Amino acid sequence: MAREAKLSCRCGEVQGVVTNASPQEVNRVVCYCDDCQAFLHQLGRADLLNAQGGSDIVQLAPASLSFTRGQDRIAGLRLTPKGLLRWHTTCCNTPVGNTLGPALPFVGIVAQAFDADAQGADGAFGAPVGAILGKFAIGKSPAGSTGINLGLLFRAIAKVLGWRLGGRTWPHPFFDRQTREPIYPLTVLSKEQRDRLRPYCGPVPTAR
Ligand SMILES: [Zn+2]
Numbered sequence: 082m083a084r085e086a087k088l089s090c091r092c093g094e095v096q097g098v099v100t101n102a103s104p105q106e107v108n109r110v111v112c113y114c115d116d117c118q119a120f121l122h123q124l125g126r127a128d129l130l131n132a133q134g135g136s137d138i139v140q141l142a143p144a145s146l147s148f149t150r151g152q153d154r155i156a157g158l159r160l161t162p163k164g165l166l167r168w169h170t171t172c173c174n175t176p177v178g179n180t181l182g183p184a185l186p187f188v189g190i191v192a193q194a195f196d197a198d199a200q201g202a203d204g205a206f207g208a209p210v211g212a213i214l215g216k217f218a219i220g221k222s223p224a225g226s227t228g229i230n231l232g233l234l235f236r237a238i239a240k241v242l243g244w245r246l247g248g249r250t251w252p253h254p255f256f257d258r259q260t261r262e263p264i265y266p267l268t269v270l271s272k273e274q275r276d277r278l279r280p281y282c283g284p285v286p287t288a289r
């Protein structure tokens with residue numbers, strides 16, 4: 082039987098399940114980029130960042146994630162008009178998936194969303210395979226996190242291509258198959274709102 086991993090927001094209102102949960106089926110990396118940092122500050126959930134501002138993200142196939150309750154408490158945020166669609170809950174502001182449109186099928190979920198699962202993110206998906214965009218890390222950049230990591234890049238491309246060709250886009254947890262439009266309400270930050278977050282983010286935050 083395929084292994085499952087249970088996903089939950091901090092308060093438990095929103096829950097979901099990931100099928101085919103295994104290290105081979107996902108790409109788990111720690112992202113230090115300033116956008117991921119800004120997103121969590123916007124949500125008031127900087128508690129999910131590691132000491133250097135990193136977000137521990139499990140990337141998986143859209144079709145392997147489905148929500149089982151609390152769908153009316155899911156909303157999306159874009160930091161810029163063309164940026165990632167960053168889905169989160171409205172009950173407790175837990176991130177539940179970063180996506181692009183369905184043409185590039187992947188969902189990136191913070192590892193802590195699997196804390197409620199008995200096996201946790203480590204048990205379900207293994208430890209992170211690397212770190213990226215360390216130039217935005219607060220303090221010393223983690224080893225191997227700056228510059229382009231070709232191994233990680235090829236791994237991510239191969240995964241997304243495999244999901245696309247392998248029919249793992251649909252059903253998509255955040256998009257309607259007919260219209261290809263988002264299922265949940267979406268907010269785009271204004272330039273002023275985006276700029277207001279910058280002092281909180283690496284590499285050198287000035288607003289702590
Ligand atoms: Zn919640």
Ligand SMILES: [Zn+2]
Pocket residue numbers: 112113114115116117118136214
């Ligand atoms: Zn990032």
